[in-house]
Amino acid sequence: MTGGIYKKPVLFAIVATVVILIGTMVTMFIPMLTSQMHPRLEDLKPFTAIQLAGRDIYQREGCNNCHTQTVRPLKTEVMRYGEYSKAGEFAYDRPFLWGSKRTGPDLARVGGKYPDAWHYRHFENPQAFFAESNMPAYGWLKGKKLSPSDMESHMKAIGFTYSVEEISALSEKDELDALVSYVQIIGASVKKKPAPAAVIEEKEHVTNPFAGDLKAIESGEKLYAANCAFCHGPNAKGDIGPDLTDDEFLYVKGDVSDDDYFEIINNGTAPGMVEEGRTAKGGMPSFKDSLDRNERWSLVAYIRAIQVKGAQK
Amino acid sequence: MNDYQYDNGTVKGFIVSSIFWGVVGIIVGLWISIQMWSPAWNIPPxxxxxxxxxxxxxxxxxxxGVGAIFGICYYxxxxxxxxxxxxxxxxxxxxxxxxAAITLAALSLFAGMNQSLEYAELEWPLDIGVVVLWVIFAVNIFxxxxxxxxxxxxxSLWFILATVVTVAVLYIVNNLAVPASLFKSYSIFAGVNSANVQWWYGHNAVGFIFTTPILAMFYYFLPKSTGLPIYSHRLSIVAFWSLVFAYLWTGAHHLVYTPLPDWIQTLGIAFTIFLIAPSWGSVVNGFYTVGADWSQMRNNYLxxxxxxxxxxxxxxxxxxxxQGLRIVSQLIxxxxxxxxxxxxxxxxxxxMTVAASIYYIIPKIYNTEIHSVKVANAHFYLVLTGQLIFSIxxxxxxxQxxxxxxxTNPDGTLKYTFMEGLIKNYPFWQMRTVGGLIFxxxxxxFIYNIYMTVRKGKALAASSI
Amino acid sequence: MINDTDNLEAFEAKETVNKLPVSWLILFWGLILWGIYYFVSYTPSISGWSQEKAYEESIRK
Structure with a gap:
């Protein structure tokens, strides 16, 4: 590389362009022409009009500045969030919304994790759930009507099929409805596999090692306030989730044993899941990976204690 | 008609504009740094x-960045x-x-028009504006x-030419989209592929906005302001070509452990590590250049x-x-x-480099000296302290x-909930705001010093007529 | 007219114009060699390593 090229600006620019295009071709352009960059999972469906409207709002509000949408194939990450992300999940994402910073938690597996009501309330006031959360409130999206004609042109531009009813139904919905619809569909194409079990739980009936233990009940009360109160209410009288103090378990009267409570805290619930012959409606997340064994048993002890109190009245 | 001899007016205009947008950007930066630890500072929408x-x-x-690049590259x-x-x-x-474009860009981002592509957020009408700006720049430079x-x-001209062609390619490709309306579009790239295109763009935007044009300034103003010649021409040649060659392979280091095919990640990481060599080519060249007379570090504020x-x-x-290495990426x-x-x-x-370049340019244009070296030194130590507090x-x-x-706990469960982890960031995030304030x-x-220098220069020009 | 033209001669040192510091050359070639090693070791079609396999292994432990 001698002097000549540094006296010929046009030649220099051409050479520089060729030099930058080599890496571009190998790592970006050629892969794009192959099928490995365009995988699609069998269960993946294009967004519906309201889901796309929600995704537009997610983009508009810059949610991806604080939330990622990709779970890495790393042990603790799969424990925390769920099954790691698959290339075929994102075929309809134009563009991808993986993000690059987790000021808030990853959302790749948030779809279906909580009931809609949880999201509405959390969007309106995140601090009511987690007092020290730094998430901005999005209650102001409520009452902001969607525009069916805008969404029709968006669906056309992105190339998704839609029905006339689907579009006209949007006029009844507001932006918060759309955002919740979108959040609930994130990651839906991947079958929910339970996270890798940290410890094998006993299948036989086990009694609570802390039953009636006052210290455990006391720590259970704190754990309840931090983990359960926003769905089951401050006094466990039920709210988004069912009443825990009455004589029902999974909507059927009649008591069950401590380890059934323990199981539900471990695994959460999924619609149609059967426990002790009772069918769950779903909506409760698993606490297996966020609370250790003693903490989970302490919670059961606390719940039993407030049930006893309720029964004595 | 000496008025247009060197088009100093345009250079000055870009410098003043870039400082203005810099102030806007820094104030917003302080604001969001507070929002990180105090959500009450969010004012929707x-x-x-x-x-x-x-x-x-x-x-x-x-x-x-780009404003200063336009002005200083012209200079x-x-x-x-x-x-x-x-x-x-x-x-x-x-x-x-x-x-005009930056004003509209800021307004459109406040309004939430956002393609969700990092450093390519602007919607398609503004993308066209940016391309027009770049073509004008390219035509004039070429x-x-x-x-x-x-x-x-x-x-310096090599780096400027490389910047002109590469940014054009990057920006146009990554912003290709199907418009749905004047304010909304959908990328023509989807899923994994869109991630790969975006970070090919994103990393090289860093390379060809925050690296090559700044190196052009460095290679020009270092010898100009010190009087010391650049140590090795050959080192600059090797460093230049290996830098512009290797940069374009490295975008995938932003996508480590994502569903992007492993081989692209691996290739990206390998080239990323290699980039240390060409980057340090310029560092070594700079050190050896000033190495001829280290006393300049004390005597010459620039x-x-x-x-x-x-x-x-x-x-x-x-x-x-x-950070690109898998083992490090896992953690951070x-x-x-x-x-x-x-x-x-x-x-x-x-x-730091842009400010020093401006310190050099403004007195030259006005045929005067800098208003105060003391103020410049205070500026230097304040931004240095602020930046170190921020980064550290x-x-x-x-x-953490x-x-x-x-x-994890001994039984294998996760030890901290997300919220427990988040709370521990608050003191650091508050310190970051302090660092930002000092900066x-x-x-x-800096702005005061430039303003006073311009005033002095204008007074001088008026009195000499 | 134009009063501050640049003397290109003054920009670059004469005596050291072709110098490439040895330490830097070692870095340059060393990183190329390391890059080849890394590419061979972590490309699934060459070494058989993949991030999925690495994950499966980590949860079996």
Whole structure:
């Protein structure tokens, strides 16, 4: 590389362009022409009009500045969030919304994790759930009507099929409805596999090692306030989730044993899941990976204690 | 008609504009740094973190960064080609269009028009505006260089030419989209492929906005302000070509452990680590250059800026590649480590070098001396302190976040909930705001110093008539 | 007219124009060699390593 090229600006620019295009071709352009960059999972469906409207709002509000949408194939990450992300999940994402910073938690597996009501309330006031959360409130999206004609042109531009009813139904919905619809569909194409079990739980009936233990009940009360109160209410009288103090378990009267409570805290619930012959409606997340064994048993002890109190009245 | 001899007016216009947008970007930066630990500072709909963060990044990258690049590259090109710009009126139009585009860009981002592509957030009508701006820049730079009055092209011109062609390719490809309306479009790329295109763009936007044009400034103003010649021409050649060749392979280091095919990630990481060598080519060249007379570090206030700037560039280009490694990425990716890294580059390297270049240019244009070396020194130490507080607190909290996220109890369960981890960031995030404030005060010293120098220059010109 | 033209001669040192510091050359070639090693070791079609396999292994432990 001698002097000549540094006296010929046009030649220099051409050479520089060729030099930058080599890496571009190998790592970006050629892969794009192959099928490995365009995988699609069998269960993946294009967004519906309201889901796309929600995704537009997610983009508009810059949610991806604080939330990622990709779970890495790393042990603790799969424990925390769920099954790691698959290339075929994102075929309809134009563009991808993986993000690059987790000021808030990853959302790749948030779809279906909580009931809609949880999201509405959390969007309106995140601090009511987690007092020290730094998430901005999005209650102001409520009452902001969607525009069916805008969404029709968006669906056309992105190339998704839609029905006339689907579009006209949007006029009844507001932006918060759309955002919740979108959040609930994130990651839906991947079958929910339970996270890798940290410890094998006993299948036989086990009694609570802390039953009636006052210290455990006391720590259970704190754990309840931090983990359960926003769905089951401050006094466990039920709210988004069912009443825990009455004589029902999974909507059927009649008591069950401590380890059934323990199981539900471990695994959460999924619609149609059967426990002790009772069918769950779903909506409760698993606490297996966020609370250790003693903490989970302490919670059961606390719940039993407030049930006893309720029964004595 | 000496008025247009060197088109100084356009250069000044770009410098003043870039400082103005820099102030806007820094104020928004302070604001969002407070929102990180106090959500009450979110004011919907226009001033929530999600919208303001992109105003911050675009305001500084496009407003301060690209504005300064336009102005200073014009300045350098004219002097190295020994002639005025080929199209002076076009350059003046360029300046007006630049400010119009940045104004609209800021407003559109406040309004939430956002493609969700990092550093390519602007919607399609503004993308067209940016492309027009870039074409005007390219036409003037190429035209002026082709019609130059000096046969040889100095190193700075290589970097400027590489910047002009590469940014054009990057920006156009990554912004290809199908418009759904004037304010909304959908990328023509989907899923994994869109991620790959975006980070091919995103990383090289850093390379060809925050690296090559700044190196052009470094290679020009270091010898100009110190009187010391660049140590090795050959080293510049090898470093230049290996830098522009290797950069384009590395985007995938932003996508480590994502569903992007492993081989692309691996190739990206391998080239990323290699980038240490060409980057350090320039660092070594800078050190050896000033090595001929280290006393300049004490006696010449500009030398400090350039040498500290290139030192941060050197640290940046070791830290950055290291972050690409899978084992490091596992721990620090998605944490505050990364903004800590970015801000060492932008506050330590880019702003330091740009400010020093402006300190050199303004007195030259006005035929005077800098208003106060003392104020410049105060500026130097304030931005240095602010940046170090910023970066170091973010590295600490980043490592802490990464460690808390993967910590497990003896029975294998996760030790901390996400919220427990988040709470531990607050003291660090508050310290970051303090660091940002100190940096901002430093920048105010800079602006004051430039303002007073311009005033002195104008008074001088008036009295000499 | 134009009063501050640049003397290109003054920009670059004469005696050291072709110098490439040895330490830097070692870095340059060393990193190329390391890059080849890394590419061979972590490309699934060459070494058989993949991030999925690495994950499966980590949860079996």
């Amino acid at each position: 226009y001033f929530t973190f999600g919208r303001l963060r992109v105003v911050h990044t675009n305001g500084l990258a496009l407003g301060l 350098i090109t004219m002097r190295l080609t020994k002639r005025p710009l080929l199209f002076p009126r076009l350059a003046r139009f360029h300046l007006y269009l630049f400010n 035209g002026t260089i082709i019609k130059r009055k000096e046969e040889q092209m100095y190193i 030398t400090k800026f350039f040498i500290l700037g290139i030192t941060f560039y050197g640290l940046q280009t070791i830290q950055g590649p290291t 990716h998605y944490t505050d480590w990364v903004p800590g890294h970015v801000h060492m580059g932008t506050m330590g390297w880019v702003t 607190t973010m590295w600490f909290t980043g490592i 976040q990464g460690a808390l996220w993967k910590a 901002t005060v430093g920048m105010l010293f």
